[in-house]
Amino acid sequence: MSNMPEILGLHHVTAIGGDPQGSVGFYREVLGLRLVKRTVNFDDPGTYHLYYGDALGRPGTLLTFFPWPGARLGRVGTGQVAGTALTIPEVAIGYWQERLRAYGVALQPITPRFEEEEVVLRFQDPDGLWVELVAHPQAEARPGWPEGPVPPEYGIRGLHAVMMLEAVAEPTLCFLIEGMGFRRVREEGARIRLAVGPGGPGAWVDLRVDPHASRGRVAVGTVHHVAWRVRNDAEQGAWRTHLQALGLYVTPVMDRKYFRSIYFREPGGVLFEIATDSPGFSVDEALERLGTGLMLPAWLEPMQEEIERALPPLTVP
Ligand code: ZN
Numbered sequence: 026m027s028n029m030p031e032i033l034g035l036h037h038v039t040a041i042g043g044d045p046q047g048s049v050g051f052y053r054e055v056l057g058l059r060l061v062k063r064t065v066n067f068d069d070p071g072t073y074h075l076y077y078g079d080a081l082g083r084p085g086t087l088l089t090f091f092p093w094p095g096a097r098l099g100r101v102g103t104g105q106v107a108g109t110a111l112t113i114p115e116v117a118i119g120y121w122q123e124r125l126r127a128y129g130v131a132l133q134p135i136t137p138r139f140e141e142e143e144v145v146l147r148f149q150d151p152d153g154l155w156v157e158l159v160a161h162p163q164a165e166a167r168p169g170w171p172e173g174p175v176p177p178e179y180g181i182r183g184l185h186a187v188m189m190l191e192a193v194a195e196p197t198l199c200f201l202i203e204g205m206g207f208r209r210v211r212e213e214g215a216r217i218r219l220a221v222g223p224g225g226p227g228a229w230v231d232l233r234v235d236p237h238a239s240r241g242r243v244a245v246g247t248v249h250h251v252a253w254r255v256r257n258d259a260e261q262g263a264w265r266t267h268l269q270a271l272g273l274y275v276t277p278v279m280d281r282k283y284f285r286s287i288y289f290r291e292p293g294g295v296l297f298e299i300a301t302d303s304p305g306f307s308v309d310e311a312l313e314r315l316g317t318g319l320m321l322p323a324w325l326e327p328m329q330e331e332i333e334r335a336l337p338p339l340t341v342p
Pocket of ligand 1: 037039250252286298
């Protein structure tokens with residue numbers, strides 16, 4: 026473990042959505058994230074893959090969706106990422122409470138966490154996905170998307186943490202610490218916070234243990250997988266070798282055009298990905314045009330017209 030390159034934090038979280046237009050309406054218009062890429066699910070080109078993030082789509086700010094209109098709802102449970110938290114500045118909590126109420130979002134009461142180190146506003150997106158906006162003193166370190174519909178001083182700054190729900194703590198805890206280099210940093214009730222790499226917002230995972238919770242089912246309104254950051258292909262290769270040596274099944278490297286990926290399951294069943302920082306979202310669109318066109322990987326480009334015709338229409342302001 027000691028000679029392994031450091032995991033730098035969260036790269037992205039990918040969830041299953043419903044209607045793609047509803048997704049853009051909520052994440053871009055209400056939450057004020059930038060739609061940084063509009064592409065298709067590379068493994069299922071009949072459906073969109075929508076990426077939201079900060080102005081540049083930096084790793085660590087990315088929330089991505091496979092919108093499956095009309096698909097059945099999933100069930101939040103163990104072996105899943107059961108909560109996705111996004112960082113907001115401390116001054117922004119009241120603003121968000123009012124904004125979300127104005128859009129008819131049902132809010133849970135605002136709650137402090139970890140001895141008031143952070144303050145949490147919790148709600149579900151239109152498809153039932155649990156999202157938290159977390160006010161934290163270190164929020165200002167990241168810029169968000171200042172040109173979006175939310176005033177820059179209140180804007181979402183990127184991923185904060187993911188919460189993994191598990192029936193038992195030990196196998197996952199042991200794997201995260203011994204296998205992936207996480208450090209146990211906080212504990213409150215049934216929630217254990219671990220940090221990786223530099224730690225801080227965007228480099229945390231919370232493990233919540235509930236032996237009575239039922240097993241999750243991945244479908245609309247649930248998280249499909251969580252991706253962790255490494256700098257480049259060489260670091261990813263070292264992790265692949267290391268994880269295989271631990272006895273895990275790890276997929277071959279997959280070219281996701283904007284990054285490269287390997288996938289495996291942690292002992293509790295959550296699907297993990299390790300993704301490279303490079304090459305990023307400007308590889309096929311200029312920064313000022315990110316998310317405006319349907320972008321495809323080279324092997325699907327010959328079918329661009331058919332693919333576009335089969336996808337539901339999507340209007341982005
Ligand atoms: Zn992914």
